[in-house]
Amino acid sequence: MILNKLFKAKWQHKDANVRIEAIKNFELTETANVEILNRLVSDDISELVRRAALLKLNQYSVFLHASTDNSQPAIRQFSLERVQQLILNNQNVSTEQKHAYLNGCEKKAFLEQWLLVEHDHSLLKALLAKVNKPNLLGQFMIKSDNIDLQTEILARINDLHLLEKLSKKAADTEFKTILTGKINNLRELAEKPGKLRKQTQLLLSKLLALKDLLDYALMLQRQDSLQNEWLQVEQELDCLATDEQTIFVDKHNDISQSLKKHFAAREEAYRHQQFIAEQDTKKLAQSTEFANVIQTISQKISDAVFENIELDQQQVSQQLDALIISCQSSLLTKAEQQVLLEKIGQLQNKLNQLPQVAECVSSATGLISKLSTLSLPKTIEELNQRKPVFDDWQKQWQKINALANDILPQSIITARDQLQQTWLAELKPLIKEQQHAADHVRKKISELKRLVANGKYKSAFGLHKKLTFLINDLSAVQQLKVAHDFENISKRIDELHELESFVVTPRKQELIEKISALITSPLDNPQAQAEQVKSFRKHWNSLGHADESLDKELNDAFNQACEEAFAPCRAFYAEQGEIRANHLQVKQELLTKLSVLLEDSQQDEVNWRQIDNRLHKIQLSWREAGDVDRSEYQNIQPQFRKLVEPIKTGIHKFQQQNADAKQNLVNLAKQQLDNEDVFAAINELKALQNKWRDIGFAGPSKENSLWQAFRKVNDQTFAKRNDRQEQQQADISAQVTEFSQQLTLLNEQLDNVSTEEEMQQLLISFEAFIDSVKALKPMNKDLVNKAFGCVKQLKMQLQKAEGDKKQQVFVDLFTLFSASRSTSVEQLQGSEQYQRLPNVWQKCLSQAITRDSNAKLREQLTFELEIIANVDSPKELASERMQVQVNLLSSKMMQGEDIDLTSKLKQWLGCGILQESEIELFERVKPIFVG
Numbered sequence: 001m002i003l004n005k006l007f008k009a010k011w012q013h014k015d016a017n018v019r020i021e022a023i024k025n026f027e028l029t030e031t032a033n034v035e036i037l038n039r040l041v042s043d044d045i046s047e048l049v050r051r052a053a054l055l056k057l058n059q060y061s062v063f064l065h066a067s068t069d070n071s072q073p074a075i076r077q078f079s080l081e082r083v084q085q086l087i088l089n090n091q092n093v094s095t096e097q098k099h100a101y102l103n104g105c106e107k108k109a110f111l112e113q114w115l116l117v118e119h120d121h122s123l124l125k126a127l128l129a130k131v132n133k134p135n136l137l138g139q140f141m142i143k144s145d146n147i148d149l150q151t152e153i154l155a156r157i158n159d160l161h162l163l164e165k166l167s168k169k170a171a172d173t174e175f176k177t178i179l180t181g182k183i184n185n186l187r188e189l190a191e192k193p194g195k196l197r198k199q200t201q202l203l204l205s206k207l208l209a210l211k212d213l214l215d216y217a218l219m220l221q222r223q224d225s226l227q228n229e230w231l232q233v234e235q236e237l238d239c240l241a242t243d244e245q246t247i248f249v250d251k252h253n254d255i256s257q258s259l260k261k262h263f264a265a266r267e268e269a270y271r272h273q274q275f276i277a278e279q280d281t282k283k284l285a286q287s288t289e290f291a292n293v294i295q296t297i298s299q300k301i302s303d304a305v306f307e308n309i310e311l312d313q314q315q316v317s318q319q320l321d322a323l324i325i326s327c328q329s330s331l332l333t334k335a336e337q338q339v340l341l342e343k344i345g346q347l348q349n350k351l352n353q354l355p356q357v358a359e360c361v362s363s364a365t366g367l368i369s370k371l372s373t374l375s376l377p378k379t380i381e382e383l384n385q386r387k388p389v390f391d392d393w394q395k396q397w398q399k400i401n402a403l404a405n406d407i408l409p410q411s412i413i414t415a416r417d418q419l420q421q422t423w424l425a426e427l428k429p430l431i432k433e434q435q436h437a438a439d440h441v442r443k444k445i446s447e448l449k450r451l452v453a454n455g456k457y458k459s460a461f462g463l464h465k466k467l468t469f470l471i472n473d474l475s476a477v478q479q480l481k482v483a484h485d486f487e488n489i490s491k492r493i494d495e496l497h498e499l500e501s502f503v504v505t506p507r508k509q510e511l512i513e514k515i516s517a518l519i520t521s522p523l524d525n526p527q528a529q530a531e532q533v534k535s536f537r538k539h540w541n542s543l544g545h546a547d548e549s550l551d552k553e554l555n556d557a558f559n560q561a562c563e564e565a566f567a568p569c570r571a572f573y574a575e576q577g578e579i580r581a582n583h584l585q586v587k588q589e590l591l592t593k594l595s596v597l598l599e600d601s602q603q604d605e606v607n608w609r610q611i612d613n614r615l616h617k618i619q620l621s622w623r624e625a626g627d628v629d630r631s632e633y634q635n636i637q638p639q640f641r642k643l644v645e646p647i648k649t650g651i652h653k654f655q656q657q658n659a660d661a662k663q664n665l666v667n668l669a670k671q672q673l674d675n676e677d678v679f680a681a682i683n684e685l686k687a688l689q690n691k692w693r694d695i696g697f698a699g700p701s702k703e704n705s706l707w708q709a710f711r712k713v714n715d716q717t718f719a720k721r722n723d724r725q726e727q728q729q730a731d732i733s734a735q736v737t738e739f740s741q742q743l744t745l746l747n748e749q750l751d752n753v754s755t756e757e758e759m760q761q762l763l764i765s766f767e768a769f770i771d772s773v774k775a776l777k778p779m780n781k782d783l784v785n786k787a788f789g790c791v792k793q794l795k796m797q798l799q800k801a802e803g804d805k806k807q808q809v810f811v812d813l814f815t816l817f818s819a820s821r822s823t824s825v826e827q828l829q830g831s832e833q834y835q836r837l838p839n840v841w842q843k844c845l846s847q848a849i850t851r852d853s854n855a856k857l858r859e860q861l862t863f864e865l866e867i868i869a870n871v872d873s874p875k876e877l878a879s880e881r882m883q884v885q886v887n888l889l890s891s892k893m894m895q896g897e898d899i900d901l902t903s904k905l906k907q908w909l910g911c912g913i914l915q916e917s918e919i920e921l922f923e924r925v926k927p928i929f930v931g
Contacts, residue, residue: 198768
């Protein structure tokens with residue numbers, strides 16, 4: 001035993017320092033030394049020896065084992081630190097070992113450090129799964145150059161403010177694009193609830209406004225549209241709180257039920273109208289089907305007749321019988337059925353008369369052939385010969401068509417129509433000419449009667465002879481129409497031939513007496529005197545021959561009387577000659593002016609508008625200058641034309657340019673008809689109008705038509721503008737009405753709102769309403785002002801509710817603090833009042849009721865609260881208050897900061913639980929916060 005004690009190994013020495021020195025000399029290549037070191041780590045009583053053994057081994061597995069199984073806590077902690085250090089420094093630790101340690105490690109601080117130094121992708125993913133610090137993840141994400149890893153981390157960060165900061169630091173373009181997309185999505189998600197509330201409230205308001213529509217069909221159309229919008233909105237309501245979702249869904253259901261009740265009566269009428277419309281549609285379909293069947297059967301009969309196709313008459317007859325039954329049982333009215341039954345009856349008749357119809361076809365073909373061989377008339381004589389043939393041909397065709405029951409083949413009908421149109425086109429001008437001749441003959445017969453009645457026998461004899469030839473050119477029918485009148489007047493002409501001398505002689509003698517009276521008593525007006533003489537001469541010439549023995553004598557007497565009657569007129573005409581000479585002088589002066597005007601019009605720069613005005617004045621003066629002698633007229637008129645023509649040519653050229661320019665403006669104006677922006681078109685037309693005024697006259701033949709065309713386009717565009725304005729005004733009025741209804745509903749909600757949450761939702765609805773009204777052009781200021789007034793009222797209610805809420809906090813706070821003297825902490829914290837308090841006041845109150853009271857500090861703080869709140873302290877404590885006030889002012893001047901009541905109240909509560917002796921202080925402080 002003594003020897004054993006003397007020769008113990010140094011690592012077994014009682015002195016720890018000796019053991020440590022022995023450990024330093026161990027060779028790790030020997031297994032025994034490793035076992036000894038492991039034993040020392042586990043069993044040595046000295047912490048230092050164990051540490052030395054661990055450091056000598058310096059193996060991850062040893063440190064890991066010691067960090068959990070060593071009996072000394074200090075060694076466990078030391079080993080844990082060494083394990084973490086090896087991992088962080090990546091010293092002799094395999095990836096598998098790291099994974100194994102990571103699976104059991106829950107130390108967030110170490111994991112965060114590890115994350116910043118690790119490079120292995122699989123370990124990084126595992127670390128990221130355990131680290132939940134957005135700021136740290138964000139820093140790591142920005143520093144990483146692995147896009148997949150960055151994307152994975154980005155998926156875990158939803159802090160918009162943090163991501164916006166990180167986006168400024170991101171360098172990689174691809175990742176920055178992904179990051180920006182995530183930021184935009186988060187912004188949309190953040191804004192979505194507010195937008196959705198506004199959208200939903202507005203949608204419900206529109207649904208409710210449907211009650212005011214009178215047209216049920218229009219209401220259904222809008223309701224379907226709004227319902228589709230609701231279905232889309234409903235799918236997105238999950239971004240709102242469950243209570244909000246329920247409120248909106250319930251409101252929608254209530255409005256839907258309300259609409260259903262409101263429109264119940266009109267719905268029934270609408271359904272009835274729909275039923276009638278469906279019946280009409282069915283009737284139309286039946287009518288169309290019957291018509292198609294009739295057409296098909298008619299075509300079969302036609303094919304059987306004209307194409308020699310065999311026809312089963314019994315089958316067709318059965319089809320017609322079945323069609324009659326279907327028609328009688330259809331939805332068609334009795335009148336409509338009767339029309340169809342008549343057509344079916346016609347088909348039955350055709351079916352029973354097929355041989356007769358075939359014979360009619362043969363006759364029709366022969367008629368067409370007969371008329372085709374007859375040449376068309378070219379003269380009136382040929383017309384008289386061939387028109388009766390054509391009329392007879394038409395009558396025969398009508399008989400054949402009646403026998404065939406109007407089912408001749410289309411080819412025959414087409415040939416008939418073409419032949420008939422050719423003949424009618426050729427006959428029309430000849431018939432018109434012949435009719436004109438007949439009218440002319442009738443007029444001449446009437447004229448002949450007047451000549452006879454007026455005693456103008458000589459003219460009557462000539463006209464009668466001419467009529468004899470004219471009547472021969474008329475058709476037999478036309479000759480027959482005028483035969484009676486012509487025969488009667490012809491008899492009268494024959495009688496006049498026999499009595500001519502007996503009738504004419506006294507009339508000529510009477511005419512000589514009349515002109516003799518004119519000589520004796522001439523008219524005051526020489527011009528009228530001359531006209532009267534001419535009239536007598538004309539009448540004399542129209543009379544026939546007088547008795548042969550007197551005819552020459554009468555003629556001489558009449559001629560002499562005419563000369564004498566015309567004598568006073570010669571002086572008048574001599575005076576007129578002087579006047580015409582003056583007129584000639586005026587016109588010669590005008591010719592001189594025209595010559596000057598012509599020279600001016602041939603200059604390099606010509607003001608054609610001025611030239612036109614000057615020419616117009618000269619032409620007007622020329623017309624007003626009066627008549628000249630005929631010989632002079634024939635001399636100066638060509639000169640006038642010769643001078644005017646080149647000027648007019650220049651003016652016409654100028655006017656043509658103006659016409660072209662104005663036509664161009666018309667074309668430009670017409671383009672504005674297609675301009676969708678009617679107001680821009682109006683502005684363009686106004687500019688064109690200004691250009692029109694700058695352009696000169698376009699000539700009498702074009703100016704008015706161009707102006708009418710230009711004005712028409714302007715009128716159409718302005719009418720379009722007016723229609724657009726009326727439509728816009730109507731739309732605006734409808735929108736204003738709808739908005740007014742929505743505002744009324746919102747006002748009703750404003751009257752009934754009670755909770756702060758309802759106020760906030762209503763405020764969102766008002767803001768959405770204001771945005772919608774502001775979007776209306778022009779904006780309805782009245783609605784906006786009313787809505788702003790409601791918003792102002794609502795905000796005042798919210799402020800009052802917020803103030804009441806804050807006031808209630810202080811009421812609950814002082815109530816609980818007062819009750820803490822007789823109530824346990826657990827009871828106090830479990831009360832409803834305590835749960836209503838904000839967290840900061842819960843914490844403050846909890847700390848206050850668990851501390852011992854500091855009465856002296858509380859008294860000082862009471863004075864400070866009264867001073868800050870400008871509340872009087874008890875009069876007997878005036879000196880103490882003054883001292884506290886001085887100290888408070890000194891502190892404020894030194895610190896340079898304002899002192900608020902809330903902070904002082906927290907300090908006051910922090911003075912500990914309320915004692916009986918401090919009730920007076922409590923009663924002094926409470927009124928400061930609880931009004």
